[in-house]
Amino acid sequence: MLTEALEGLWLDRDLTWLEFNRRVLAEALDERNPMLERLKFLAIFTSNLDEFFMKRIAALRIENNGDHAKILGELRAVIVDMVRQQQDCFAALLPRLAEHGVRIISWHDMTDRQRDEASKFFQSNVLPALTPLVVDAAHPTPFLSNLSLSWGCRLREPGSDATLYGRVKVPTGLSPWIRIREDSPAGSRWFLSLAELIRPHLDDLFAGLQTYDHTLFRITRDAEVEWQGDGNASLHEIVAERIRLRRYEPAVRIEFGPNPDVALREILLSLLELTEEEAYELPGPFDFNTLWMLAEMELPELRDPHWTPRMPALLKNEHAPLVNTIQRNDILVHFPYESFDGTVERFIHEGACDPKTLGVKMTVYRIGDDTPFVHWLIQAAESGKQVACVIELQAQFDENRNLHWANELLKVGAHVSYGVLGLKIHAKVALVVRQEGEGVRCYCNIGTGNYNQKTARLYEDLGLFTCDPEITRDVVQLFHSLTGHARSHHFERLLVAPWNMRERFIELIRREVDHLRAGRPARIVAKMNQLEDEEVAEELVLASGAGLPIDLIVRGFCCLKPGVPGRTETIRVRSIIGRFLEHARIFYFANGENDPRNGDFYIGSADWMERNLSHRVEVVTPVAAPSLRQRLWEILEINLTDRRQAWVMTPNGEYTRLQPAPEARGAEVEGTHATLMHLTASNGNAVVRELPLNRSSDLSFDHIPGRVPGNGPKF
Numbered sequence: 001m002l003t004e005a006l007e008g009l010w011l012d013r014d015l016t017w018l019e020f021n022r023r024v025l026a027e028a029l030d031e032r033n034p035m036l037e038r039l040k041f042l043a044i045f046t047s048n049l050d051e052f053f054m055k056r057i058a059a060l061r062i063e064n065n066g067d068h069a070k071i072l073g074e075l076r077a078v079i080v081d082m083v084r085q086q087q088d089c090f091a092a093l094l095p096r097l098a099e100h101g102v103r104i105i106s107w108h109d110m111t112d113r114q115r116d117e118a119s120k121f122f123q124s125n126v127l128p129a130l131t132p133l134v135v136d137a138a139h140p141t142p143f144l145s146n147l148s149l150s151w152g153c154r155l156r157e158p159g160s161d162a163t164l165y166g167r168v169k170v171p172t173g174l175s176p177w178i179r180i181r182e183d184s185p186a187g188s189r190w191f192l193s194l195a196e197l198i199r200p201h202l203d204d205l206f207a208g209l210q211t212y213d214h215t216l217f218r219i220t221r222d223a224e225v226e227w228q229g230d231g232n233a234s235l236h237e238i239v240a241e242r243i244r245l246r247r248y249e250p251a252v253r254i255e256f257g258p259n260p261d262v263a264l265r266e267i268l269l270s271l272l273e274l275t276e277e278e279a280y281e282l283p284g285p286f287d288f289n290t291l292w293m294l295a296e297m298e299l300p301e302l303r304d305p306h307w308t309p310r311m312p313a314l315l316k317n318e319h320a321p322l323v324n325t326i327q328r329n330d331i332l333v334h335f336p337y338e339s340f341d342g343t344v345e346r347f348i349h350e351g352a353c354d355p356k357t358l359g360v361k362m363t364v365y366r367i368g369d370d371t372p373f374v375h376w377l378i379q380a381a382e383s384g385k386q387v388a389c390v391i392e393l394q395a396q397f398d399e400n401r402n403l404h405w406a407n408e409l410l411k412v413g414a415h416v417s418y419g420v421l422g423l424k425i426h427a428k429v430a431l432v433v434r435q436e437g438e439g440v441r442c443y444c445n446i447g448t449g450n451y452n453q454k455t456a457r458l459y460e461d462l463g464l465f466t467c468d469p470e471i472t473r474d475v476v477q478l479f480h481s482l483t484g485h486a487r488s489h490h491f492e493r494l495l496v497a498p499w500n501m502r503e504r505f506i507e508l509i510r511r512e513v514d515h516l517r518a519g520r521p522a523r524i525v526a527k528m529n530q531l532e533d534e535e536v537a538e539e540l541v542l543a544s545g546a547g548l549p550i551d552l553i554v555r556g557f558c559c560l561k562p563g564v565p566g567r568t569e570t571i572r573v574r575s576i577i578g579r580f581l582e583h584a585r586i587f588y589f590a591n592g593e594n595d596p597r598n599g600d601f602y603i604g605s606a607d608w609m610e611r612n613l614s615h616r617v618e619v620v621t622p623v624a625a626p627s628l629r630q631r632l633w634e635i636l637e638i639n640l641t642d643r644r645q646a647w648v649m650t651p652n653g654e655y656t657r658l659q660p661a662p663e664a665r666g667a668e669v670e671g672t673h674a675t676l677m678h679l680t681a682s683n684g685n686a687v688v689r690e691l692p693l694n695r696s697s698d699l700s701f702d703h704i705p706g707r708v709p710g711n712g713p714k715f
Contacts, residue, residue, distance in 0.1 A: 005538045009561045009568060011653045012071060013532055014056050016557035018078045019655060021048045023577045023647055025082055026657065028089050035097055036302040037579070040295035042086055046288035049079070050147060050220060058222035058252045076277060087283045100302060101188035102294070105180065106285070107200050110192070113182040118192055121178060122201050126194070129174060132205040135165045141271060142167050144251070146221040149195060149287050152264050153202055153211045165264065166206055170195045176290035189297065193286035215264045216257030216285055219272060222249035257282045304579055309339040309457065310680050315346075322350050322465070323434065326443055331465040332628040334635070335449065336580060337680040340456035344430075344463055347445055348373055351432035352380035358440065359386035359433040361479045363425050363617075365450050373451055374408060386433075387414040390482045392425040417483045420617060423498065425482065427619040428463075428605045431475050442472035446494075446621040448584040448603055459583040460673075462603050464621055464628070468493075471621060478619065497606055497618035502535060505608070508589050508600070509539045513546045520592035523599075525636050527553040527586040528607045531560060536608045544570045553639045555582040563651040575655065578645035579673045586632055587620070601632045635676070637667075644671030 002010055027033060028041035057075070060068045094104060110118065133142040134155065144150065148169055155164040170176075177191040184190040195216060202211040251272040256265060256279060269279065300306070312333060314325055325331065333343045349372070351360045360380050362373065374389075381387040391406045409416050418425075428447035433440060449461030466472070474494040481489055489499035509524065516522035524543070531537065531552060537560045540550060550571045552558065562571040576582045587602040604620025606612040623629055639646075643658040644667075650656055660669040667675040 002534065003538055005541045006534060006560075009541060009564060010534075010537075011557075011559045011561060013557060013559055014052075014060070014071065014075055015078065016559060016653070017052065017056070018075065018082070019653075020556045020575070021045060021052070022078075022082055023575060023655060024048060025086060025089075027577060029085065034302050034304060035093060035100070036295045036297060036299060037304055038089070038093060039291045042090055042288050043291040043295065045082075045086055049083075050289070051223075053220045053253045054146070054223035058249075061222075061252055073277070080280070083280060086288070087281075090283060090288070097302075100299065101185065102297070102299070102302075103184075103188065103190045104294075105190055105192055107192070107196055110180070111183045114180050114184075117180060117182040118178060118197055119201070122197055126171075126174060126197065127201070127204070129171045130168055130198070130205060132202075133167045134206070135167070144219050144272070145169075146223070146249075147218065147287075148172075149216070149218045151195070151198060151202060152215045152217060152261075152268065153206075154213045154261065154264065155206055156210045156212070157208075158210070164209070165267070166202070166209075166211065168198060168202065168205055170198060175293065176286065177293055191294065193284075193290070195287075196285040199285065213261035213264060215260040216282060217260070217268060218255040218282060218287060219251050220253040220255075221251050251278075253278055253280060255280045255282045257285060307336070307677055309336050309341075311339050311342045313683060315342060318342075321354070322347055323354075323432070323443055323467075326465050326467050330468065330623075330625040330628055332623065332625075332631055333463045333465070334584075334631070334676070334680070335456045335461045335463070336458065337676050340453060343465075344445060344447070344451065344456075345372060345453070347432070347443075347465065348430060348451075349376050351434075351443075352376035352385070354432075354434065356435045357385055357432060358435055359388070359431075361388040361431040361433075362390070362451065363427050363429050363482070364389055364391045365426055365428070372453075377409060377414060381409070381414040388417065388479060388483055389414055390417045390425050390479070392418075415483060420482065420485065422615075424616045426605050426612065426616040427478070427496075429475060429478065429619050431472070431479060441467055442469070442476060443467045444472050444475045446471075446475070446604065446619055448605055458581055460580045462584045462586070462632075464603060464623060466621075468624070478617075482617065493622055495602065495604065495606075495620040497613050497616060501606060501618060501620060502533070502613040505536060505587070505613075506539050508587075509536075509543050511591065512548055512589055513543050515590065515592045516546060516548050518592075521590045521594050522592070523549045523551075523588075523590040523596075525551045525553070525586075525588040525640070526608070527582075527584060527636060527639060528555075529583060529585070530554065530556045531558045531608045533608045533610045533613055536613070540571060541568055544568045551636075551640060553582075553636070558649060561651055561653050562649055565651075568651075573649040574640070575647045575649070576639055576642060576645050576672050577647065578671055582672075584635075585620070586636060588632070588636060596633050597626065597630045599629070601629050603632070634679070638672050638675050638679075641667040642672045642675075643668045645673065646671075 024041060025045045028038045028045065030038070057072070060072055097103070107115070135141055150170060151168045153166050155166045174194060176194045178194060178197055180190040180192055199214055202214065251274055254268060254272060254274055269275065312331065314329060314331055315322065348360065348362070351357050357380070360377060362377070377387050377389060387409070389409055406416050428449060428451065430445040430451070432443045434443065443465070445463055445465050447461060447463035449455060449459050470493045474491045477491060478494070478496060489496070491500060495501040495504045512522045512524055531554050540560065544550060545567065547570055552562070552571065552573045553576065554573055555575055555577070558573050560568065560571070560573070562568050562573040585604055585606060588596070589600045590596065591600045593599050601623045602620045603623060604618065606618035606620055612618050623632060643660045643664065646658045647655040648658060
């Protein structure tokens with residue numbers, strides 16, 4: 001139940017999430033982006049939508065009351081419209097790609113020589129991986145796995161009028177695209193989808209039977225498993241069982257390819273207990289997720305310019321131990337602009353190998369299959385160092401991987417903990433405890449993103465290295481709480497959810513209002529992924545009512561409407577969407593200081609969401625060093641200056657894409673990601689001077705197209 005302060009200001013979470021995915025789709029529609037990057041965004045849009053169905057639609061469908069039925073109808077209308085735009089975009093891209101020698105062809109388009117080439121490939125490389133299944137009295141209905149793409153067909157035996165049904169799953173272990181070389185121009189790249197290759201060979205799979213009325217379909221199942229099991233089961237056992245049960249969760253969506261057989265469609269809907277409202281259309285004989293493979297082709301003229309993360313200037317001497325540098329300076333690293341390998345990985349590697357190291361501790365949420373971290377932790381444990389790893393077994397869709405690494409660490413005697421019962425461990429923290437002289441010194445890394453090599457090249461994240469004893473004492477206390485289930489959760493400097501983070505954020509918001517009323521400089525700039533915590537939102541509304549300038553840079557969904565006269569008039573919400581996924585959380589409070597670099601800055605793992613502040617272990621750390629505060633302010637300023645990748649939310653909850661002014665330059669026209677790449681490559685000199693450090697917060701909506709000055713916001 002919303003409080004009075006939020007009435008009329010709150011947006012439905014699911015509809016606002018779809019609006020975020022519409023902004024992702026807009027990157028595919030954007031003619032300014034290279035063509036293969038546009039294919040990539042078509043794939044990301046589909047991947048996002050898949051997860052939305054697995055997590056959110058499933059929950060609404062189960063509750064199925066009147067309000068949720070209405071919302072489901074609204075969600076479907078939005079989804080159908082966006083999927084149509086996605087398909088139109090893809091169709092428009094095909095001839096443009098063909099001009100550059102990239103063609104997606106169908107079986108009917110192929111020459112005899114090309115079909116012969118494809119058939120030989122099918123016989124050698126695809127046929128052995130397929131399992132044709134017949135549904136009749138002797139063969140039960142086959143299990144349809146989540147996100148599986150399949151051909152269904154009718155079968156007829158010679159001389160019989162009886163109708164049978166067959167199903168062939170398109171295998172996920174094979175490449176989804178087959179390169180066709182025969183009769184294709186030199187230098188060109190022609191592709192046939194794997195599903196399209198299978199269709200004309202269905203008769204080979206059901207030898208002696210006639211196949212007809214071929215229907216391509218794909219199903220999506222609920223991923224939110226509720227398991228009522230043995231109350232004495234360990235978390236390890238519970239998660240393993242949940243992974244097994246997820247395969248059998250109810251279907252929440254079915255997608256059909258073009259011209260599906262009416263009877264087979266009805267049978268599948270009935271079998272999966274779905275309605276016509278839960279059926280959607282596929283674009284053709286493939287799944288848009290598979291466009292990732294095509295988007296990664298080495299065709300520089302069709303892709304964004306290559307980017308290699310740089311080594312931070314302080315760490316260019318690879319022979320100097322990282323801890324020596326941390327003793328002299330706190331270090332802030334910014335991914336993917338700076339090297340993850342040369343900073344975070346190096347920190348753990350050196351800590352694991354250093355003979356002076358007494359212990360290494362880490363939290364793990366999504367760590368990746370090819371991670372070196374676990375190998376180094378294993379090496380450290382085998383050499384007699386104390387190793388503690390707090391692994392979140394319930395990181396959705398990464399449970400199997402995390403279970404595997406937990407078992408590997410247990411084998412070598414590492415201390416493995418699964419955290420606190422009922423709370424997900426989402427904090428990004430690593431600690432190295434080192435013997436120095438007659439004492440012990442602690443070094444820590446606190447980040448905004450996962451300890452994952454792959455995402456560090458795609459996600460925009462931050463990490464702090466420090467040996468500040470006030471912060472490391474809190475980190476030590478945190479690990480004691482996670483591994484020893486300590487009942488005391490007192491932290492001096494860190495904001496740690498669920499114990500003190502929400503209260504500390506609310507105190508900081510109220511402190512800014514006090515500064516404002518006393519006539520001192522006051523302002524909040526908060527950058528995050530999502531915002532939907534009602535308590536924090538209510539404080540923001542009250543602060544805005546007092547006149548406090550508030551800039552919210554929220555990449556994903558934001559449930560709070562900005563710019564509503566008399567209520568959220570001083571709040572602005574913007575979203576940055578582009579080449580990298582904006583993932584860092586930065587929180588700035590002016591705290592009475594004229595120079596924004598002297599304000600209070602925090603970074604960490606938590607969004608302003610109820611789940612982050614109440615149901616997860618999260619860590620947000622202050623950043624004290626003046627040079628690091630300046631870097632954080634530069635990042636925020638670039639985000640607030642951007643008119644290339646930025647969208648702003650209007651008072652009615654819709655988003656408007658900004659456009660650079662004709663005379664624009666720098667971040668305003670280049671966008672956040674290009675500006676930060678240039679800034680990193682040039683060590684910050686050229687671009688920083690273009691961005692005035694105490695740029696004022698323009699709280700009007702004059703920057704939005706359609707605004708009529710003096711008459712209030714017009715959209």
